[in-house]
Amino acid sequence: MVRAATLADAPAVRLLINEVDLVDTGDAGYSVEEVEGDLRRTADLARDSWLAFDGDRLVAYAVLWPASTGVRFDVDHYVLRDAVPAGIHLLDLLTARAAELPGGADLHLALTPDSVLAVHALPARGWRNVRRHHVLTRVVSVGADLPPVLPDDVRIRVAVSPADQEVAYRLVQETFDGHFGFEPTGYDEWRKRMDADHRDWSLTWIASRNGVDTGVLVGHNDREATGWVQNLGTVAAARGSGIATLLLRTAFAEFAQRGRRAVGLGVDTENVNNALRFYTGLGFDLQFAADTWRLVVAA
Missing domain, CATH: 3.40.630.30 (Gcn5-related N-acetyltransferase (GNAT))
Incomplete structure (x- = not known):
C-alpha cells in the first residue's frame, strides 16, 4: 500500500530512516522532531510525500521539497534493502508528480555511493551523478x-x-x-x-x-x-x-x-574555498560520502 505521509507518521518514518542510515552510513541519529520538521517544509504534504507499506511494515519513504522559487526541488528517499521494488515505485511516483508541476522540476537527490537506488534504479531512469559531498563529524x-x-x-x-x-x-x-x-x-x-x-x-x-x-x-x-x-x-x-x-x-x-557528543556538517568536495582542508584542520573526520543525483523532468 502507498499513501501520503502525515505528521503523525513521524515516529515510523524516523525508525525507517535510522534503519537505512545504520546500514548506509553507520549512524542512526535521526529524531522524531527532525522528521516533523522535514514534513512541515513540504509544499503540499498530501501530494508531495509517499509512504510504502508491506502489510503494516513501513518499507519506503519519499518526499519532495521546494529548494527555490523556481523549478528546483530536493528529494529525500529511504528504502529498506529487502524492499527495493517499493523504493523504485516511489521513485517513479515522485517523478510523475514532478511532471505535473508548472514548468516541470529539476530534482536533486543525495544518496550514499552504495545505496540500493544508486546501484539499481537511478541510472536506468536518466538520473545523473553530478557531485560528491562528505559528511564530517568532530567529537566535542x-x-x-x-x-x-x-x-x-x-x-x-x-x-x-x-x-x-x-x-x-x-x-x-x-x-x-x-x-x-x-x-x-x-x-x-x-x-x-x-x-x-x-x-x-x-x-x-x-x-x-x-x-x-x-x-x-x-x-x-x-x-x-x-x-x-x-x-x-x-x-x-x-x-x-x-x-x-x-x-x-x-x-x-x-x-x-x-x-x-559530536558536531556534524556536510561539505562539498569541490568547494573552491578549500573548505574540506579547513574543517579537517579543526578536528573533523570523514564519516561518509554522499553523491548528488540530478534529473530534469519536463512538464
Missing part, C-alpha cells in the same frame, strides 16, 4: 571545548530576535551565492524551509567585526547525539580572518554544554 566535550576568547573588534550574538533572523537569512544568501546546489530564495520561503517557527534560534550565531556583520553559523540540535552545522558562511571580505573558526568554536562549546 565540555572540558576540551570552551567558548573562544574574542578579539576586541569581534562580537558574536545569537539570532533570537526577528531582526537578527533576517540578518542571518541575508548572510546565508550572500555567502552561499554561487556554491553548488545553492538556490536563492525569498525570506518567507527560506523560513519555511528552515522550519523557522519550530527552530531553536539560540543555535544560530552572527559574527560582526567593528559593528559590521560578517559571518553566520546556522545550527540545530535535533539529532539524538550529534549537533549539526547547517550553514557556515563569511562574507568575501572577511574570509581568512578567523571569523569562521570563532563561530565554529562557539558552536562546539554550546553543543558540548547541551550534552552532544
Whole structure:
C-alpha cells in the first residue's frame, strides 16, 4: 500500500530512516522532531510525500521539497534493502508528480555511493551523478571545548530576535551565492524551509567585526547525539580572518554544554574555498560520502 505521509507518521518514518542510515552510513541519529520538521517544509504534504507499506511494515519513504522559487526541488528517499521494488515505485511516483508541476522540476537527490537506488534504479531512469559531498563529524566535550576568547573588534550574538533572523537569512544568501546546489530564495520561503517557527534560534550565531556583520553559523540540535552545522558562511571580505573558526568554536562549546557528543556538517568536495582542508584542520573526520543525483523532468 502507498499513501501520503502525515505528521503523525513521524515516529515510523524516523525508525525507517535510522534503519537505512545504520546500514548506509553507520549512524542512526535521526529524531522524531527532525522528521516533523522535514514534513512541515513540504509544499503540499498530501501530494508531495509517499509512504510504502508491506502489510503494516513501513518499507519506503519519499518526499519532495521546494529548494527555490523556481523549478528546483530536493528529494529525500529511504528504502529498506529487502524492499527495493517499493523504493523504485516511489521513485517513479515522485517523478510523475514532478511532471505535473508548472514548468516541470529539476530534482536533486543525495544518496550514499552504495545505496540500493544508486546501484539499481537511478541510472536506468536518466538520473545523473553530478557531485560528491562528505559528511564530517568532530567529537566535542565540555572540558576540551570552551567558548573562544574574542578579539576586541569581534562580537558574536545569537539570532533570537526577528531582526537578527533576517540578518542571518541575508548572510546565508550572500555567502552561499554561487556554491553548488545553492538556490536563492525569498525570506518567507527560506523560513519555511528552515522550519523557522519550530527552530531553536539560540543555535544560530552572527559574527560582526567593528559593528559590521560578517559571518553566520546556522545550527540545530535535533539529532539524538550529534549537533549539526547547517550553514557556515563569511562574507568575501572577511574570509581568512578567523571569523569562521570563532563561530565554529562557539558552536562546539554550546553543543558540548547541551550534552552532544559530536558536531556534524556536510561539505562539498569541490568547494573552491578549500573548505574540506579547513574543517579537517579543526578536528573533523570523514564519516561518509554522499553523491548528488540530478534529473530534469519536463512538464
